[in-house]
Amino acid sequence: MPELPEVETIKESLKETISFKKIKEVEVFCAKLIKFPEVLQFVKDIKNKKIKSLERRGKYLIIKLTFNTNLVVHLGMTGQLIYSDLPLQMDKHTHLLFHFEDNTVLQYRDVRKFGCLWLVKDGCLRFVSGLAQLGPEPLSQEFSMEYFNTILNKKSIIKYLLLSQNNLAGLGNIYVDEILFRAGISPERTAADLSLKEREKLYHTIRSVLEEAIRARGTSVVNYIDSDGKKGSFQDFLRVYRRTGELCFVCSTPIKRIVLAGRGTYFCPKCQPMTSNSCRGKTVRPRDNTESLNQ
Ligand SMILES: [Zn+2]
Structure with a gap:
């Protein structure tokens, strides 16, 4: 799409x-x-x-x-x-x-x-259906860390939250998977449980991945072409999307595919653990303020 x-x-x-x-x-x-x-x-x-x-x-x-x-x-x-x-x-x-x-x-x-x-x-x-309900543009000033924190405080699964156009306008399945991989966050995590460090990483990754993809003139994995009939080139930089079973470029673990919200979801189970990286091996209380564990 x-x-x-x-x-x-x-x-x-x-x-x-x-x-x-x-x-x-x-x-x-x-x-x-x-x-x-x-x-x-x-x-x-x-x-x-x-x-x-x-x-x-x-x-x-x-x-x-x-x-x-x-x-x-x-x-x-x-x-x-x-x-x-x-x-x-x-x-x-x-x-x-x-x-x-x-x-x-x-x-x-x-x-x-x-x-x-x-x-x-x-x-x-x-x-126009859906247009008035759109959240802010991710590359605009309106998408601030403060705004991002307010939507992240929801108990929603992070992948659903980023796909919802009412939270943030313009992200779809490909870029959400790529963004979560680069931010080291499992697509199945609950948004409200992300640590302050993870929230900041995710915020900057959303912007950098989109900027990089615009520079590459988009991703042509299905049939996307621009109005001059040319393909984009961001598909050459995809790290997880549609790479099921292939090895992670960072840790060589095979990329996994699961279905979330009816969408094929691709991730590295090692680089994107279910708990905050800094929390692994420690007891993490659900809903705890994980910021303190990042010290
Ligand atoms: Zn990995």
Whole structure:
């Protein structure tokens, strides 16, 4: 699934290609992808609008159009936005074509068809399902250590907590597994039990992994490509995701796979123990303030 780094990469590459272009017409071959308004209205309303700017919020791409209109796109599991000149290369997975006045085209392709598109006026973005409930952007000032501590105080399993878009916007299965490995934290730990040191490590790791993945232009493990049709390269730097049975790069223990919240979860049982590293071998009382054990 395209996560924050992939959507950020698509946004940046589309900025180069579609900014200030006028939409001549839109062809829709799969009506269920259009969530608002109904398809005929969508096609009518988007006509002759120009692309003003592009923004990203979590895993949502927000294309700002003239006349205070926004085209919001969520790529679901396998959605792709591909920009090209005519003649067009399309197949049975091409579900929408945005034709621009200069005869270039933006194609929406989606094998699983879990993607969603909305066309809404400014001030109505709250009607886009899930958008208004998003937590802060992990690379913004709003995501402070103080804020992170308030969400970590929940009794939730750490993997669930990081996947919840209401806590933090943009993380998905791949990056949560990679972040937890690099922070040395088992995905099954209870968030509230993390020590102060672990919380700080996790906070900085979230930022550094996302920054690194954006620099690598995303991760192409399933079918992710950017709007120029290019693959990302962060898959070359994955340390646990989809490495079941292969040896950990740090300690040579085989990587394990379990299922958490219905998602394949990859981790190193040695580098990511169920207790705080500094607590191992000591008696850890559940819910204890483990900060003192870190001294
Ligand atoms: Zn290891």
